[in-house]
Amino acid sequence: MLGKYTYHDFLAHFGVGAAHPGGLALTKELLKGEQVTSTSKVIEVGCGTGKSAGYLASTYGCEVTAIEPHPVMLQKASQRFVKEKVQVHLLQGSSERIPVPSNSFDFLLAESVTVFTNILASLKEYARVLRPGGIALDVDMTAGHSFTSGQLREFTKLYGIKRVPTEAEWKRMGLRAGFRKVEVLKSVWVNSALKKSGVSTEETPELDPSPSLHPDLYDIWGNHQSLTEKYAGKLKYAVYRFTK
Template structure:
């Protein structure tokens, strides 16, 4: 088992807003951005399209959504069709984004980058942002440097080769030329699990496929076990960074 199995689980259950805080946190973070019909947004690893749909519905943004998983794209496509939203949906890999330089005003990435090759994905984010553009990236973050055995345990379930600390994430964003890097929200897994159940959108959305193989539930069980064991060692952060404008680069 590994990362591909976990991604398959997310797709089969049609989990939207799987990250801590769910779509409610996404909406809160985006409320601080200047979004309009002229804003060109790329939703990297869009999953079932929950965030892309919100951006198109609430702000009328020109949204492009990409995902590698065909079942995720199928569920996103159905969502956009039902809601009659003009979201451009493509097969796309965060490690090699199929777009020209400076194509987007805003990149939104939610619990995706940690599953990628950071040496490839982060430079790609910087490349496709226009000068002055903004990256918002919500990612799994180690509360302290993890030991080799801890990383192996996480890799066995999620396929993650590296889980950076907050300082390491910030350093990596700066390394690819992004500036004004800030942590705008965050906490431990334990704090996220104690979230307010009365907040609409704070918990994941499910769109399960029919006839799910029982073996998938074993992956879910392992995910739950790891979540419990690492609830104080792992956390999440929402990072915001800007690509320097030409005048300051």
């Protein structure tokens, strides 16, 4: 956090769509690998401006619920769903306390969300809201090796996160949370992803900026880019598939 604004304020006020590694192209790839049908019930936690949730509803015609804690993101997601003429049940809430009944969904999508929360608490909630046999797909920041306390402080200062787990730690937490199986579907070093960036237009995030943007928000953007480049050889993004 810098000044009065957080990293999530930056994403919200700039209206960054599909603000996760791989963007909507990765979302499409992941969903193609699952048995999502028109009768499926899908929930996205931390939906942001609603790009993935809108895609789900329009492409699969399934029942989609989207959860988002940030009021600016909620407003922009709501506007998107009206503009795209898709039906999405939009709720304000966090991944740590999802405001829906237990055993309600077949699939859960979390894209660059869980690491910014109390990870174990969020994973337990994912397991709670999924039906037996349900699948959670989580695209998230992953450490290549455990970070030192000094390195982690840089991430805490900018993103507010308490830890950056390794793949093995993500797997262990998934099992502790109540999932019976945890798979790594994809694992990409950030430096490799940066070299490929710009190849696909789908990887370029869309922007829906608010009318007035405080200069501090630009500083957060710059600091995010600097930290990403600094740790590009130590960070991965990975796709985790949790089966209840």
